[in-house]
Amino acid sequence: MRRSMATVCLSGDLRGKLEAIAAAGFEGFELFENDLLSFEGSTQEIRQMAQDLGLTIVTLQPFRDFEGLPEPQRSRAFDRAERKMDVMAELGTDLFFVCANTSPQSTGSLERIAEDLYELGERARQRGFRVGYEALAWSKHIYDYRDAWEVVRRANHPAVGLILDTFHIFSRNLELSAIAKIPKEKIFLVQIADAPLLEMGVLPWSRHFRSFPGQGQLPLDRFMQVLRETRYDGWLSLEVFNDQFRTTPPKETALDGYRSLVYLQENPLEKLPVQTGGVAFVEFAVSEEMAPTLAQFLGALGFQKRGQHRSKEVSLWQQGQINFILNSEPGSFAQAYNQVHGTSVCAVAVLVEGVEEVLQRAQTYKAPIFYGPTGPGEHQIPALRGLDGSLLYLIEAQQEMDSFWAVDFELAAPQPTPTALQRIDHLAQVMPAAQVLSWVLFYRTILGLQTSNLLEIPDPGGLIQSQAAESPDRSLRLVLNASQAGGTLAARFLNEYYGGGVQHIALATSDIFGTLERLQNNGLQLLPIPQNYYHDLEARYALEPALLERMQALNVLYDQSPEGEFFHAYTQTFDDLFFIEIVERRGAYQGYGAVNAPIRIAAQTRLYKESLRTLSTPLRFRPD
């Protein structure tokens, strides 16, 4: 099947769209009527542009409100069609795209509609064209592809065929099995769109929220399976109306579209999730001046310096299975990152089974791969470059970590202090709202992560959208946060950080109270939680008074699910850039305490405003 994209998917002007479509690797495009009408040049120029870019004009679309009309509208519709075919001839495209009538004046008589399509087909045939007929989910009568197929079947004309569009099929929850019985030469075009499951009218859902395959929740694999049964081998064309895509550069969106089609066409068996073993390490980009303060912060959190890099200004900090790297090496990627973002996470390393295969997947998906400079004998760790410019290192999962570190680091013997924090529970990433779908595709296609439903979290300055991306065994958990409002904590992070990145790291313990007591004695400052929160908890859950008291004393937040309980607390923000969460999961609780996010965000906002009022340094970590 050849890959195509409708120009409506992209932002910008027609030339920019076509260049982006060609650069991403598509062979054809659907020319959307608006892009033709708003183009300054002639149809001949469009034809030339397509030819120069090596693109086929799959169709000019859509032709609306054509079939089943009474006279005199019927004759006028045929006149309009003739003029449209003149334009098609100039463009050099041969598929006349009719979407089913939405006009209240149209009849639902299949016989009448079939007659109109027959006549149009005959006129098209005389010019060497074909007519494709698409059911729209909101058409007056023909909103089910099976009815559209019935009409095409009755028209019984070689130049009249069917157009299938996955959005219209799934948004109406239609049975797919009838597709398998349609002769492949009667399917003239297949349009592909995914979408999140939303409860709203099909028209606004389609016009604003469609997405590329892998970014939504429609069972497109099932569609592809029945489509394969027909042996259809024509165009597979992305047709996505999405508000976010209208704000992102067309080249990036087109590339995402290309990736999503490759993903869709991949054999489902090859889509088997990558086996991950969680986060191997998190690397901080820190300036030489800030490195001692960050080291103190980590010390207060119970981390020990385990190693010093043999050739670089890089140190290794450990606790339990958690590894943090502090990188202040001059001239390094980390330093460049630090200069833009301040003290920040510049890289995350994940353990995967089969690094080579993941790199191959990355290549298939045209994801940039990065190899940093290394000294003699040091590890060469391949990395993927994330959309925010940070790195995602890939490390083979079956790895003895101490010998792994010993290659690059001078290791000290671990000191026998009680371990407070055991492993990385999850990382929370903030990103511009327009980038969320891109990240979802990145994690789904390359790492095989699964994404959860979108949650909306109230922030004092607006709404934050939050979504989890997890490996099937949950060894790797990420939380993706975005804000469209300018005044939210997430938006402020984007501003101060100059872009997206890891905003917090959640570390797991099996004894949150003992741990927090110990860390507070180390000088760690926790995010203060208001008393009202605990009054409300008391009313909601029948918690032991002693437990509530302890939670309040240590600023611990709480959530409960049928599977278990979640206790969590936050450090104050480091340099106003990121913070650490300390979590204890009891039972099989799988969430992230999202109900408490508004409390946390309000507390952080309060502290931030206080620091502005008192003009105190924004540095929130001050060990005594």
Ligand SMILES: O=C(O)c1ccc(O)c(O)c1
């Ligand atoms: O939203 C629309 O009008 C529209 C137009 C053409 C299509 O192919 C389609 O699926 C929807």
Ligand SMILES: [Mg+2]
């Ligand atoms: Mg369509």
